[in-house]
Amino acid sequence: MKILDQIRNLFFGKKAEEAPPPKSPDQYAWPEDRELILQLLDSGDDFRARAQAVTLLPYPEERERIIRIAKEDRDDFVRDFAIEKLRYPDDRDVLAALAESETNYQLVRRAVEMLPWPEEKEELLKLARADNYPVFAVKKLDSTVDPAVPEGIALNAFDREARQAAAALLEYPRSKDALEQYVLSDDPLLDRRAAIEKLPYPECRETLVKAATSCPHEISRAFAVSRLPWPEEKELLETLAHSGEESFAKAAAMLAMARGGICPACGKPVKNYTKTVYMNDDPNDVSKECEACLCEACGWEWVND
Numbered sequence: 459m460k461i462l463d464q465i466r467n468l469f470f471g472k473k474a475e476e477a478p479p480p481k482s483p484d485q486y487a488w489p490e491d492r493e494l495i496l497q498l499l500d501s502g503d504d505f506r507a508r509a510q511a512v513t514l515l516p517y518p519e520e521r522e523r524i525i526r527i528a529k530e531d532r533d534d535f536v537r538d539f540a541i542e543k544l545r546y547p548d549d550r551d552v553l554a555a556l557a558e559s560e561t562n563y564q565l566v567r568r569a570v571e572m573l574p575w576p577e578e579k580e581e582l583l584k585l586a587r588a589d590n591y592p593v594f595a596v597k598k599l600d601s602t603v604d605p606a607v608p609e610g611i612a613l614n615a616f617d618r619e620a621r622q623a624a625a626a627l628l629e630y631p632r633s634k635d636a637l638e639q640y641v642l643s644d645d646p647l648l649d650r651r652a653a654i655e656k657l658p659y660p661e662c663r664e665t666l667v668k669a670a671t672s673c674p675h676e677i678s679r680a681f682a683v684s685r686l687p688w689p690e691e692k693e694l695l696e697t698l699a700h701s702g703e704e705s706f707a708k709a710a711a712m713l714a715m716a717r718g719g720i721c722p723a724c725g726k727p728v729k730n731y732t733k734t735v736y737m738n739d740d741p742n743d744v745s746k747e748c749e750a751c752l753c754e755a756c757g758w759e760w761v762n763d
Contacts, residue, residue, distance in 0.1 A: 484507075528543075534564070605629075642668055727753075728758070731751075
């Protein structure tokens with residue numbers, strides 16, 4: 459030891475070693491920080507830190523604690539992390555109970571996703587027919603299910619998301635009647651595009667025409683218009699294209715005419731071609747090749763960019 463250090467120690471004493479700074483929750487590890495982790499779970503106010511603590515709980519050693527948090531914790535965000543740590547089939551009853559009665563959308567989704575198909579076929583069919591966010595169970599059904607199940611959900615379920623998910627399971631021609639009823643539903647917010655795409659022309663012409671002219675969901679109406687061919691539906695498409703209403707359906711009708719070689723603005727022939735689109739108008743920076751229509755008579759143009 460140097461002379462100056464000896465003198466300093468003689469008069470002032472040896473400097474105490476500085477204590478290490480306390481750990482932050484993201485530095486905790488199990489089992490060495492077990493007490494800190496449990497203390498954070500019981501009394502912490504930071505829900506993100508508490509969720510981090512949940513991820514550190516080992517399964518199955520802390521299974522009962524994890525289940526309790528999944529079912530009862532005050533923060534749904536924290537509960538979500540606990541549910542994710544549950545395991546099937548050991549925690550099957552807990553997952554089913556959460557799926558059947560939980561009020562939080564995300565927690566129901568998490569629980570249902572952990573119930574496997576077809577092992578939990580009966581439970582998932584029950585959930586798909588119920589009113590507690592049935593969309594997640596409907597999405598787990600497959601083509602082995604009796605068609606009457608998705609047909610009934612698509613036409614009668616209270617939950618709009620479940621109806622749309624069920625309609626995606628319907629096939630033509632097996633569920634032709636249900637598909638047509640679904641497309642012609644009076645729900646103004648029901649997206650029918652997937653169902654409309656399954657209806658062939660001309661076999662389902664009447665339904666497609668009704669959807670194109672009166673569907674209360676505007677995007678679905680435009681999609682139905684796009685399924686009507688030119689010139690077979692020349693009269694209807696011209697009527698829609700020349701209507702005073704500015705809508706997606708009108709734009710779809712104009713496009714159908716243009717793709718058929720007729721200008722929707724003046725009725726003269728149009729040129730269908732591929733247009734090169736440049737980034738920032740730079741001729742050296744090609745963005746993409748786009749479908750385009752041009753009327754050389756009146757200048758009307760459409761570019762699918």
